[in-house]
Amino acid sequence: MDSTRVIYKRPFSLGILFLILILLATMPFYVQPYLVILLSSIFMYVIITLSWTIFSGPTRYISLASAAFFGVGVYTSAILGQALPLPVVIVIGGLVSFILALFIGLLTLRLRGMYFIIFTFGISELIRHFLLWWEANFTGTVGRWVVIVDNTTVYYVMLVIFIMALLTAYLIRRSRFGLALRSIGEYEEAATHIGINATVVKTTAFAISAFFMGLAGAIMATRWTYIDPRIAFDPLFSFMPVLMAIFGGTGQLYGPIFGAAIFAYLEEILITKFPYYYMLLFGTILIIVIMFLPHGLVGLVQKWRKGGSRR
Amino acid sequence: MFITFLDVVIGGLIMGGIYALIAVGLSLQYGVGRVLNVSHGEFIMLGAFATWSLYTVFGISPLVSLIICGPGLFLIGFLIHRTLFQYLRGTSESIGAFADSSLLASFGLLFIIQNLALLIWKADIRGLSYLNVPVSILGAIFEANRLIALLFAVGISLAFYIFLTRTRLGKAIRAAAEDPATAQVMGVNIRRVLAICFGLGALMAGFAGPLISMIYEMQPTMGLEYTIIAIIVVVLGGLGSITGSLIGGFILGLIGSVVTNFDPGLSLVAYYVIFILLLLVRPTGLLGKS
Secondary structure, three states: OHHHHHHHHHHHHHHHHHHHHHHHHHHHHHOOHHHHHHHHHHHHHHHHHHHHHHHHHHHOOOOOOHHHHHHHHHHHHHHHOOOOOHHHHHHHHHHHHHHHHHHHHHHOOOOOHHHHHHHHHHHHHHHHHHHHHHHHHHHOOOOEEOOOOOHHHHHHHHHHHHHHHHHHHHHHHHOHHHHHHHHHHHOHHHHHHOOOOHHHHHHHHHHHHHHHHHHHHHHHHHHHOEEOHHHHOOOHHHHHHHHHHHHHOOOOOHHHHHHHHHHHHHHHHHHHHOOOOHHHHHHHHHHHHHHHOOOHHHHHHHHHHHHHHHO | OHHHHHHHHHHHHHHHHHHHHHHHHHHHHHHHOOOOOOOHHHHHHHHHHHHHHHHHHHOOOHHHHHHHHHHHHHHHHHHHHHHHHHHHHHHOOOHHHHHHHHHHHHHHHHHHHHHHHHHHHOOOOEOOOOOOOEEEEOOEEEEHHHHHHHHHHHHHHHHHHHHHHHOHHHHHHHHHHHOHHHHHHOOOOHHHHHHHHHHHHHHHHHHHHHHHHHHOOEOOOOHHHHHHHHHHHHHHHOOOOHHHHHHHHHHHHHHHHHHHHHOHHHHHHHHHHHHHHHHHHOOOOOOOOO
16 A cells, blocks of 8 residues: 555655755756855765765765765865866776775774774774875875865755765665665675675675765865865764764665755854854753754654554 | 883872773673763763862862762762663663663763763863872872872772672672673662663762863863773773672773884874774773673
8 A cells, every 4th residue: 555655655755855956956057156156065964964864874884984085086176186177086086985985994804882982993094194294294284175065066066976975865765775784784684694795785885885985085175275184074974974864864865865964054054153152052952853853854754654544 | 221110100109090980980880781871071071070160169179079070970970870871770661671772871871961061161271280289109200199190090990899899789789790681580779770870870970070080171061082982991891780880990991001002193093993803802801791
């Protein structure tokens, strides 16, 4: 009964999706420049959160290495930005993150639960502190300038990365690969027993998710114009996607997207309206969400839908 | 040569003593209560800044502040666990889900406490000058406040160890750390013990704060660094092993001191390298069970 309803509804929701995309693509022509900048930052968080969910959602391995992958993209952009054209720089940023994630993935095969969380956090902090030390001792200057790109370009690149990430996440969810990821999350031993190569599956998903974070970092760097390891590898980029994804709920694809969009918008509003109380409000909202919305917005929507159908 | 050696060793013991204190606190909260309290460092920061205010406004010595901050933070920690974390424990489907949600909730606490501290004390770097008279030990010169901090850190650690091994409550805590369900069957009031453990973790932060304020500079944003060091030490000693945390603290302090002697910029890098190698080679830590 349920499945027939979903099939029946699909063309309808596809149409809405298409409409939203057209709206987003034409946005820079009729809105204020400020809104374009705001939307680019929201897209940045949405991309990071969505790609975090590609790996951590189904497998339930909470990764705190997002800052490392994002920061690698930022640094690629800063180092290669002057020498190569923008699209090449961005793709390289993604690829370097991809390779780094393959490497980390192969190292962390044995780690689970809290150990995995702590390890991923440690590796991203290690990169940050090592770069700080390296820049202070060998390159002589901590911090770099990045080639500036105009805001509209940044916006469109973010939009394209977002669509790519969304498409990838959608295809993975519907594929055998996605099922394998989910079965690892449910019960890893059982998954290996039915012939899933958990190592390969996990590492691949981890690297794919890192790829999009690297892309986002590479384009975001051009908007910051100046970067240093503290900005590029800020641990907040590791924490935020986790919070945003849980706020949205990881059960459905739209969960992390709306979670990140609402959270990023909220952050922007809170920072501009209450600069001195921003973190206080943010922390309070976070605790309230965890206490009363354990399954995020998705859980709330599903609860509401169930209630609606029963009536 | 000998003086450098003494310098490094005693410097390492001083850092190690403080690391041991803060790691024991985190170990109690995570090892027993399953709350990876990332706001642990904020409690330390609160202790340090309360000491600073008490000293500059009322002229109260940091050593007296120890007995004000410790119990004060114990109470705050106890109440937070009784309300927030016990609520999450009750509503979580599994212990794993509870570990995740409590981790996120403690991030919320981190933001709130740090923001409050920024509002009260502003973002400036502060320092205390308390008993910074030089004392010579076999030719190496140390400031008296650092030696006193070392003495107190070791004393508190030992006292805590005795509490844990010799008293009824200490035994209840260790039982709860081993196996909460069985401990409950044996008549341990698990809800009370877990809240006390969280409070004791905050108590350790409340002891570490004043000691840190005596010897290091401080800032309202300093908390996360101490939390990270505490996490490294807890993993080094073995998750859930309180004795391991004590030993691990001193080991990390000594390593830090040796590396700082070569290049101060590398000490955090060294911590992370040790940490990552440890997780790869022996994730259960020095004294942890596999």
